[in-house]
Amino acid sequence: MIMRFTILYSFCICFVGNAGGKILQVGRSHAFKSITAALTAAKSNDTIYVEAGVYREHNIIISKPVVLIGKGMPVLDGERKYENISIKADGVVIDGFKVINSGISSIVDYGGIKIYNRRNVVIVNNVILDCFFGIYTQYGINCVIKNNTLSAHQVQEQHSGNGIHCWKSDSMQIIGNKVSGHRDGIYFEFVTNSLIRKNSSIKNLRYGLHFMFSNNDTYSENIFENNGAGVAVMFSNHVRMFRNYFSKNWGDAAYGILLKEISDSHIEGNRFEFNTSGIYMEGASRIEVYKNSFKENGWALKIQASCMDITLRNNNFIGNTFDVGTNGSLVLNKFENNYWDKYEGYDLNKDKIGDIPYRPVSMYSMVIEKNPPAMMLFHSLITTLLDKSEKVIPSLTPADLVDKHPLMKALSL
Amino acid sequence: MGKIIKYILLDIIKNKIVIAYTIFLLAITLSVFSLEDNSQKGMLTLLNLVLFIVPLVSIIFSTIYIYNSSEYIELLISQPIQRKSIWLSIFVGLSSALTLAFLLGVGLPLLLFEQSAVSFMMTAMGVFISIIFVVLAMLASVTTRDKAKGIGITILLWIYFSLLFDGLILFLLFQFADYPLEKPMVGVSMLNPLDLGRILILLKMDISALMGYTGAIFKDFFGTKTGMALSVTVMFLWVLLPLLYSLRKFKHKDL
Numbered sequence: 001m002i003m004r005f006t007i008l009y010s011f012c013i014c015f016v017g018n019a020g021g022k023i024l025q026v027g028r029s030h031a032f033k034s035i036t037a038a039l040t041a042a043k044s045n046d047t048i049y050v051e052a053g054v055y056r057e058h059n060i061i062i063s064k065p066v067v068l069i070g071k072g073m074p075v076l077d078g079e080r081k082y083e084n085i086s087i088k089a090d091g092v093v094i095d096g097f098k099v100i101n102s103g104i105s106s107i108v109d110y111g112g113i114k115i116y117n118r119r120n121v122v123i124v125n126n127v128i129l130d131c132f133f134g135i136y137t138q139y140g141i142n143c144v145i146k147n148n149t150l151s152a153h154q155v156q157e158q159h160s161g162n163g164i165h166c167w168k169s170d171s172m173q174i175i176g177n178k179v180s181g182h183r184d185g186i187y188f189e190f191v192t193n194s195l196i197r198k199n200s201s202i203k204n205l206r207y208g209l210h211f212m213f214s215n216n217d218t219y220s221e222n223i224f225e226n227n228g229a230g231v232a233v234m235f236s237n238h239v240r241m242f243r244n245y246f247s248k249n250w251g252d253a254a255y256g257i258l259l260k261e262i263s264d265s266h267i268e269g270n271r272f273e274f275n276t277s278g279i280y281m282e283g284a285s286r287i288e289v290y291k292n293s294f295k296e297n298g299w300a301l302k303i304q305a306s307c308m309d310i311t312l313r314n315n316n317f318i319g320n321t322f323d324v325g326t327n328g329s330l331v332l333n334k335f336e337n338n339y340w341d342k343y344e345g346y347d348l349n350k351d352k353i354g355d356i357p358y359r360p361v362s363m364y365s366m367v368i369e370k371n372p373p374a375m376m377l378f379h380s381l382i383t384t385l386l387d388k389s390e391k392v393i394p395s396l397t398p399a400d401l402v403d404k405h406p407l408m409k410a411l412s413l
Numbered sequence: 414m415g416k417i418i419k420y421i422l423l424d425i426i427k428n429k430i431v432i433a434y435t436i437f438l439l440a441i442t443l444s445v446f447s448l449e450d451n452s453q454k455g456m457l458t459l460l461n462l463v464l465f466i467v468p469l470v471s472i473i474f475s476t477i478y479i480y481n482s483s484e485y486i487e488l489l490i491s492q493p494i495q496r497k498s499i500w501l502s503i504f505v506g507l508s509s510a511l512t513l514a515f516l517l518g519v520g521l522p523l524l525l526f527e528q529s530a531v532s533f534m535m536t537a538m539g540v541f542i543s544i545i546f547v548v549l550a551m552l553a554s555v556t557t558r559d560k561a562k563g564i565g566i567t568i569l570l571w572i573y574f575s576l577l578f579d580g581l582i583l584f585l586l587f588q589f590a591d592y593p594l595e596k597p598m599v600g601v602s603m604l605n606p607l608d609l610g611r612i613l614i615l616l617k618m619d620i621s622a623l624m625g626y627t628g629a630i631f632k633d634f635f636g637t638k639t640g641m642a643l644s645v646t647v648m649f650l651w652v653l654l655p656l657l658y659s660l661r662k663f664k665h666k667d668l
Contacts, residue, residue, distance in 0.1 A: 252629060296453070319453055367583075373594045374586050375627040376602060378615060379460060382579040 027051025035060055035068070035076075042066050050074045050097070058082045065089045070096035073127065078102040083110040084131070093122040102131035109161065111136030112150075115143060123148060133161035134182060140169040145177060152181040157205055162187040166194070174199060184210040185227065192216050200225070207232045208249075211239070219244060229253055230275060234260040243269040246278070255280040256297070262287060269413070272297055278320070281307045290314055293413045299325045299365070308332035316410050317341060323360040326398060327369050335360065335403040339410045347408045358406040361397045363390035414498045417489065421506030425478070431514050434470055438462070438518025446526045453618070456531060459519065460614060463539045464607055467515060468546040469571050475507050475550035476567045480560045487668055500551075500663045504656060508547045515539050531617045538610035541648045545606050546571075548652055552659040555666060578605045595630045606651045609644055 024038045024046055025031065032038040036057050038048045044065050052072035059082045062068070066089075075098045078084040084099045099112040112131035115121050119141035126148045128134045134150035137143060145164060154160030163179035165187045166172055172194040179185040185201030185208045188194070196219035201208035208224035211217070211233040220242035224231050230249035233239060239262065246256035256275040257267075261283045268290045272278035278297040279289070284307045293316045294300035300320040303310065305328030315338045317323050323340055337353070345354035364383045367374050377383050390397055425431050441462060445455040479486075482503075489499050520536040553566040582601060586594060602608045616635055634640040 371586050371590050373598050373627045374583060376598050376608070376612065376631070377579050377583060378611075379457065380579045380608070380611060381465060381575050382583065385576075 021046035024048045025051070028053060039064070039066065059086060060084065061086045061088060062092050063088045065091040067093040068095065068097070069093075070098075070126075073098045075100060078110075078112070078131070080104065083108075083112075083114055085113045087113065087115045087118055087121055090118050091120045092118070094124070094126060095122075096125050098127045098129070099131060100129045102133070104132045104159065104161075106159070109133055109136060109165075111161075111165070114138075115140045119143070122146075131161070133165050134163040134179065135165070136161075137166045137169050137172065140166065140172060142171045143169070144173045144175070146173070147176045148178075150177065150179045150182065154181055154183060154205060157183055160205060162210070163201070163204065166191045169194070173197075178202075180204060184208075185224070186210070188212065188214040188217065190214060195219075197221055199223075202226055204228065208246075209233075211236060215239070218242070223247075224249070224256075227254075230255040230258060232258040232260070233262055233265075234258070235262075237263045237265065239265040241265070241267045241270060245271045245273075246275060247271075247273045249275045251276060258282075259284045259287070266290075267292060271295070271413075272300070277302045277325075281310065283307065285309050287311070288313075291411070291413055292316075293318070294323075295319055298322065302326070303333060304328070305330045310334070311336070313337055314407075314411055315339070316413055317360070318410060322362060322365040324401065325365045325369060326361055326401060329398045331398045331400040333401075335401070337405050337407055338403055339407040340403065341410070343406050343408075345406065352408050354406040354408055357402045357404045359391065359394065359397065359402050361401050363387050363396055366396050414502050417494075417499065417502035418506050418509075421482075421503060422510060424482070425506065425510045430474060431510050434474075434511075435514040435518045438466075438515065439522065442519050442522045446522065452527065456527075456535075456618060459523070459535060460611070460618075462519065463535060463542065463614075464611055465575055467539055468542050468575065468607065471511050471543045471546035472550045472553075472567045472571050473564070474511070475547045476554050476564055478507065479503065479551060479554040480563060490668060496664050497660060500660050504547065504551060507551075508544045511543045511547060512540050515543050529617075531614065534614050534617045538614055541652070542606060542610055545648070545651045545655075548655045548659070552655045552662075555659045555662045574605055574607050579608065595627050598627065599631060599634050603644070603647045606648060609647060613644060 021043055024042055026035050026038045026048060027050065030051065034057055035050060035055055039062060042048060042064060047067040047069065050068065050070045052074050054075045054077055056077045056079060062085065073096060076084045078101045080101045081103045084102050085094065094113060102112045103110040111133040112128040112135060113123055114136040117139040121140065121143040123135055124146045128148060128150040130152050135145055135148065150163045160183040162184040163182035163186060164174055164177060168190040170192050172191060174186060174196045175198055177199045179199065179201045180203045183205050185204040186196060186199065187210045189212045191214040194217045198221045200223040202225045204227045206228045207230065208227035209219065209231045212235055214236050216238045218240040222244045224244065224246050226248045231246060249256055254276050256272040256278040259279065259281045263285045265287045267287065270292045272292065273295045275297045277299040278294045278301060280302045282304045286309045289310065289312045291314050296319040299322045300317050302325040305326060310333040312334065313336045317338060318341045323342060340358050340360060343354055343358045345356040345358065347354055363386050442459065445458045486499065490496065519539055523532045523536060549570055550567055553570060554563045557563050602612055612631060613635060616632055635644060
């Protein structure tokens with residue numbers, strides 16, 4: 001499916017570039033000295049080649065379907081006052097530009113490149129530095145944002161914009177981008193049927209990926225590392241998350257993934273390493289969590305009692321301080337055939353499944369949930385004793401939160 | 414004083430318990446590192462060793478040793494030697510023997526197998542804990558002449574520091590759950606050398622879990638140079654104050 005789209009797009013680009021219209025050259029030694037002049041002269045489906053150099057043309061507005069190709073990364077400088085490129089036509093292609101220093105405002109959302117209510121726009125191979133919003137899409141349909149590098153040095157959440165920001169869009173493809181130093185690396189709000197793939201979102205102020213009211217989307221093979229609060233997926237349904245890597249999201253309110261009011265979703269083949277909480281779920285329902293690997297997190301999973309019909313199967317839990325934390329005694333979720341490195345049971349019939357059930361919630365993790373300063377007694381004799389006695393007769397921990405068939409050996413994930 | 418220390422050290426080595434203790438520690442450390450594939454789990458086993466076995470052995474062995482050498486102490490007192498130097502020699506002899514045992518049994522293999530901040534901190538805390546519990550044993554044995562009572566007191570002290578104190582904290586935390594207790598807890602942790610040692614080791618080890626609000630406050634405090642300097646000072650005070658108190662008692666004791 002994705003392949004087909006990509007081929008289709010490259011075909012479109014070739015078609016437009018070669019057969020569609022004229023070729024216009026912009027540069028010091030060419031007829032057009034500025035991109036704006038070339039755009040004024042261009043007709044639909046023309047191709048504009050831009051030579052290397054620095055272009056300070058305030059706000060470049062593209063209102064015709066043209067292909068804009070940079071040769072040797074020409075620089076478009078917004079001088080910290082203007083929006084660099086505004087796309088107001090369908091089927092525009094922007095390829096190979098260095099977009100820097102867009103304006104910053106609290107009233108207008110300036111973007112390095114901003115798509116206004118358009119479809120089939122392609123933005124590839126650009127470098128976007130120190131812009132307020134990197135690439136901004138509103139009411140975009142079927143746009144491709146691919147292999148761009150976005151970085152900024154924003155300091156305060158209130159005065160910073162997102163890397164790739166999509167609002168009320170559909171069928172977007174965000175592929176192979178690298179985002180760092182923005183507020184949210186990738187931001188989705190009311191975006192449907194879209195794909196986020198092979199991006200890396202590192203060291204952003206707030207979330208690596210921020211996902212709200214966006215249904216039927218897939219994100220796979222992305223890297224989310226060292227973001228202020230990890231990844232948040234909220235108020236959405238039918239979201240598929242495959243083979244992503246969530247790591248080093250540390251801090252009091254940092255999560256590998258924060259799931260809030262999510263339903264009918266798949267979380268499969270992801271790796272969670274060195275996060276304060278690998279997955280935090282609140283008000284989530286009908287989620288299938290399969291074949292993920294949780295390694296050396298503070299809490300591998302925090303499932304609040306407001307979740308239901310969550311199935312956890314064939315996951316590895318290795319070296320986490322606490323495997324599962326929860327805040328109540330109601331459990332409407334299913335744990336099956338996971339591997340827990342803290343499991344102390346045996347396997348008499350050698351079917352590689354432990355004969356006694358495993359209770360992943362320790363008494364002490366319940367105590368901390370109720371009384372956080374008790375963290376100070378972590379690993380002391382008294383908490384070990386409490387945990388042991390609780391294992392024999394569960395009183396505080398939810399009796400139903402149990403993996404009845406834990407695996408004896410870790411799965412190779 | 415040097416001579417007395419030498420005799421005490423020789424005597425301790427001669428009775429072989431400390432050697433057995435060294436071998437025991439060494440065996441545990443080596444087996445932890447060769448059996449566990451998960452080095453973090455191994456470190457946790459060692460943490461338990463440092464927090465429970467080391468203080469227990471230190472305090473019990475020292476108490477019994479002092480009671481058993483009461484005749485020797487009386488003999489020394491009849492000589493023209495200051496009581497102060499006798500008592501300090503016993504302290505130096507006992508603590509250096511037990512520290513040496515700990516360093517050979519845990520510290521050396523630890524630093525050989527895994528040179529990290531955790532290993533270093535664990536070794537340092539183990540040494541402090543060994544010495545502190547020797548001093549507590551000296552304090553207990555100087556307060557009463559009755560050997561059974563003395564050993565009873567030391568066992569109670571061990572239970573208090575490793576179990577009761579934490580239970581009390583847990584109780585207080587739940588009683589005063591409505592108040593912000595994170596910052597006072599930093600101070601409270603200084604009242605028990607085992608808690609302080611444990612927190613200092615854990616901050617180097619299990620950072621991700623301690624990263625909650627409490628963890629952040631602890632890290633803010635103990636992670637800084639002043640916090641570290643203060644906690645080392647507190648550890649020294651835990652050695653010094655009971656030592657001086659027991660010395661005063663020993664000076665005025667009617668033997």
